[in-house]
Amino acid sequence: MKIFIVIVSILILLFLMVGLTCCQSSVNEIYNKGVDYGVQGEFEKAKKEFENALTIDPSYEPAASCLRLANTVINQKIEKETGIYLFKGITYSNESKLDQAISEYSKAIKINPEFDE
Numbered sequence: 159m160k161i162f163i164v165i166v167s168i169l170i171l172l173f174l175m176v177g178l179t180c181c182q183s184s185v186n187e188i189y190n191k192g193v194d195y196g197v198q199g200e201f202e203k204a205k206k207e208f209e210n211a212l213t214i215d216p217s218y219e220p221a222a223s224c225l226r227l228a229n230t231v232i233n234q235k236i237e238k239e240t241g242i243y244l245f246k247g248i249t250y251s252n253e254s255k256l257d258q259a260i261s262e263y264s265k266a267i268k269i270n271p272e273f274d275e
Contacts, residue, residue, distance in 0.1 A: 185215045196245030199238055204228045240270045
């Protein structure tokens with residue numbers, strides 16, 4: 159009987175680990191789709207993707223941060239062009255292409271130097 163309980167416990171643990179991995183992969187895909195929409199200037203679509211990612215994982219900070227950025231553009235607190243450059247910078251940062259990321263962030267700063275985020 160003890161062996162049965164141990165085997166069932168291990169199986170439950172394995173199922174939970176697989177489920178969490180699948181959810182995280184899904185969150186990353188949704189987040190990346192949102193970033194792609196941001197690069198294209200489709201901020202409403204980007205917002206929906208970030209909200210979807212946060213529905214799956216409310217603690218996923220990259221999606222929360224990008225949602226704030228998308229809302230900032232949608233609410234016209236920064237120019238659309240600035241948002242596009244910032245999302246391009248995020249894309250390059252995610253790909254570890256830091257020189258290109260800095261270049262895109264610098265373009266955003268030139269347009270909206272007062273934007274402190």
